[in-house]
Amino acid sequence: MENLLEIKNLTTRFHTEDGVVQAVNGISYSLKEGETLGVVGESGCGKSVHALSILRLIPSPPGRIEKGEVWFGGRDLLTLDEADMRLLRGGDIAMVFQDPMTSLNPVFTVGEQITEALILHKGVDKIGAQDRAAELLDLVGIPDARNRLDDYPHQFSGGMCQRAMLAMALSCDPRLLIADEPTTALDVTIQAQIVQLVMRLQDRLEMAVMWITHDLGLVAEFAQTINVMYAGYIVERGEVRNIYKKPRHPYTIGLFGSLPRLDEAPHTKLTSIPGQPPDLSDLPKGCPFVDRCGYRIDQCAEQMPPLEPTDYGNHLVACWQWEEVAGRKTL
């Protein structure tokens, strides 16, 4: 299948008073039409910033996309002018944000907010937009959709707000949906509803989905490819089964060790990763994981390893020691 999105050497930095924050450090990958990509990492690993960079939504100043190319539909998004970019945002690429309660504007009705995008992007009239908005709310499973259009966001629960956000994102038939931790603020039973909904809609609308999350368990269920990010780098990338069954990067292995397992005996110790993520405004010269890594060699402190193919398939890892890791790994 064809590549829908291709990112080359994307680098985003924030120039603050306390120094330069290296949020995204030259990442490259591609996303196919209709594919589901999971982007996994802890807070501050650059997963959200990289998504915002794709849409050029980085607040500037202090943020700046320093380098790189973002190819989407034959165009480099980083060179488009602002007018074209606006057409694209909410058009071909839609985004759903983490906190549904704050992403909706409290002073406009839900209906007004959904129809806004339709009128802007599709050029439909107000009545047509109303009909379509009701259809969309119905599609995302809000009962009595037509009447709920006149409700304000505070009259919706968290789960319903997120459904409304989804309706808004889907209103212009995007080819790529970027979901930035859309369920983090929601309870597990509501999260399950939203995940099921997005998967159903993806099948129906044939769009690609980029699902950003810190929850390793969540994306295991539906992603095809996983990018694991750490300190602004993609440290491991591969098919979902390989990532979960045969992780090759010490950080990925550490993340899995930090999760409680269902088949463990009571009070087994979790194998946590010692230390904490590095300060992004003061990254070490070599691999950013070096201070927490049990496999480090001298080279690690000197040079950042490239994201390279490993022993099987299209599984990529950025670690000098991955062969060692693969051999010794007994999890």
Place this chain on the structure above:
Amino acid sequence: MSADKNSLVKVRNLKKYFPITQGTILQRHVGDIKAVDDVSFDIYQGETLGLVGETGCGKTTLGRTILRLYKPTDGKIFFHEIDLMELKGADLRQARRRMQMVFQDPYASLNPRLTVSSIVSAPLVIHRIGDRRERSERVAELLHMVGIHPNSLNRYPHEFSGGQRQRIGIARALALNPELIICDEPISSLDVSIQAQVVNLLEELQERLGITYLFIAHDLSMVRHISDRMGVMYLGKIVELADRNEMYLNPLHPYTQALMSAVPVPDPDASKTRQRIILEGDIPSPANPPKGCNFNTRCPVAVERCFQDDPSFIEINPGHWVACHLVT
């Protein structure tokens, strides 16, 4: 389950209602938010009792009411057979020394203007324990216990990361050698790799000091990891209470079953074969809970009786309690 089953805490028919009032002057009482509604359970000495539930189910209120940070509307709480409801003033303060709390948000629960040493020694100062020198020795010992470097004594909370702050919060809770610590979502604001560190620390401390935990969280897999027994709360009530393995292998309440199946499992193979129960709708408002069983609006198997009577909380198997008409 723990070897000796001495109850440290006994909670009997505990209720905590928050009044809803109308009007600014007369403040007419028009209803109640039933945050905790008729809850009974025991916490055994030396165990970890995990309490799970979704936002607004009353788990935090329950934790705080046990410490009498809220005055209960009705019901009894016994701590070592002492009725906490009867205690006042100095006696209550004495009892509170033996139970402490670790809070959810390590950014909000430490005073930004105080140094680490004044934060951790605050409980000692309040309870007038030791002189200055003894206190500072104790603080150094506590910080060592939770893995904070002793040269941090004169630093301020903003100089620490979330995980380290949570360790400072734990050190403060340990200062008075409590028997019970109520951990209110102590890890939910931390990253995965840091969560594991804090959970390991809590377990180590329990082993060394024999502390009893009430561990409140919404992350089922972590609660299952740390707990000996687990309780599931829904809309102000405990709907099921059992041994951790029993709860996992044999959940009886339909809500527990749905909750278990909604937890993501980090294994692509398992999640394909797993049967998922996806609940419809949202949690009803605790100000206006439905008649009968409070889960009846979302329950996939509700029968007519569930809309009439409230099920009682009964021991269906030894140590396995459940509140559901359909479980017999």
